[in-house]
Amino acid sequence: MYIRLLTAKDAKLYWQLRLKTLKQNPDAFLLTVAEEENKLQPVKKTAQQLKDPTRITLGAFDQNRLVGSITLQREVFEKIKHKGSVLSFFVENDYRGKGIGKTLLTKVISIAKNYEIEQLLLTVVAKNTDAIHLYEGIGFTVMGLEKRALKYENIYYDEKHMVLYLSRINGQ
Template identity: 40%
Template structure:
């Protein structure tokens, strides 16, 4: 297995796994499959060529099996922060530590960006596996958003979590 930053030539594979994620786990993402199914790989080609975010992929041979994106804040008053979004591992590859390796890569990258002091993320409150993973890496819940997402009439709460990089633990 290899984890590396995605490049423009990975855009088609990323689009495929992104749409799979939105179909498989709609409660884990603010975007919906319907909203993103009309996207083209060109959107991601441009994103991966830019330097304002970092999307990493886990590959098994040449197959993309997991992804994560780290987005440093651009606004002056928020430049000490970054966010983790779009974390996904294909169902058949879960439970093998792959998500933790992707998280560690994103955290390691955040530590190399001048000025980044904290990383934020949100996670559906009922996702015990993800909550446990993030806690094991030092993330702490600082808030709870009731009814954060609404999918087909069902509400999902989210935990707001933060990792202060000067307090992070190495795992």
């Protein structure tokens, strides 16, 4: 198992993993499988996202098979560039429970610190207890609960908004 930065050359692998994880966990992500599959030129758009200088996407590989990924979105506006967001974090079901998610998240935190990001934000479906346990174990705390944040197939899902403070300023 190894972790590396994904580039535009990885777009097809990344998009295929995203589709697989959307199918495995349809309630855990904003987009549905149909919405993802119906995008015009999805691999090309994915390649463009992987070239975006404000986004850093890491991939976890088993041999040459992409089995997990995580994206750090850096903010660029002056008043919020001390913040970053964890996005599109997924590990294929067969590879969960092996420390891959924790390794990816730890590496993103290290990268965020190198960019002098002071706080990392993420959103997670409230019933996703495994993910919440991972985040809390690393130090994320819940800063809010959005009731009925998502609605899929007539079922509502609450989302927890979480934060990890990477630096303390003036004792805060």
